[in-house]
Amino acid sequence: MTPPRPPQQPRPRSASPAERSAEQAAHQQSLKEEAAERRERAAANPPTPRKPRPTGTRG
Numbered sequence: 001m002t003p004p005r006p007p008q009q010p011r012p013r014s015a016s017p018a019e020r021s022a023e024q025a026a027h028q029q030s031l032k033e034e035a036a037e038r039r040e041r042a043a044a045n046p047p048t049p050r051k052p053r054p055t056g057t058r059g
Contacts, residue, residue: 015023
């Protein structure tokens, strides 16, 4: 005989479209703020000049 199964736990309630939209808007705003901070840091620290790449011509 098979052992009895434990009772199933109720599924968590999925977010409504309005809740998902609010979460997405908050996440999008945080991404925009992070990008603005990165741009400010990049503007404050100009990149170092790069070495020219070899042209690949062999003589």
